[in-house]
Amino acid sequence: MSDIKAVNIHIAPGDTRPIFKQIVDGIRMEIACGNLPVGCKLPSVRGLAMQLTINANTVAKAYNELTSQGLLEARQGLGLFVSQPRQQLNLAEQQKRLDNAVQTLVNQVAYLDFEPQQILDKVSSALGKLATSSKNETGNHE
Incomplete structure (x- = not known):
């Protein structure tokens, strides 16, 4: 168990x-x-x-x-x-959710004192953590 x-x-x-x-x-x-x-x-x-x-x-x-x-x-x-991951949403719904999430992020940071590149760097870093963990799960196991 x-x-x-x-x-x-x-x-x-x-x-x-x-x-x-x-x-x-x-x-x-x-x-x-x-x-x-x-x-x-x-x-x-x-x-x-x-x-x-x-x-x-x-x-x-x-x-x-x-x-x-x-x-x-x-x-x-x-x-x-x-559970084993499986995509339950069609491509149109995935796109809609991505658009909503991006719009929410933009609304949240619109009046903060950051340059667009600083925001993009933070988002890229956060997504990089997800990509790294996904690669580790699918990588070679010795």
Whole structure:
């Protein structure tokens, strides 16, 4: 049986996103960065709720959302595991979400005192972390 992997996410009380959404986003990023690899067992609803000192119903809602997105899979009697990635969105929906995300980023940084290149460098660096973890997962294993 696989060991339970610690989920390294933090809840920010001042964040405008609901707590369950912060959990969804945090776990999605942990998966994308390779910190929670495919087949990895996640803490129980109660376990993560205790770790984050939040209501178990909030964690259950986040886990349900991640399961419906295809990122987690429930195994009867065993718990929740990171599932094999599969693209569930068509190309048009992927493009729409990318456009929305870019527009949100632009709106958030429009009035900050940064040059466009500084912003692009930050985005490139963040995406580079994702690309690095993806290469490590598909790279040669000795």
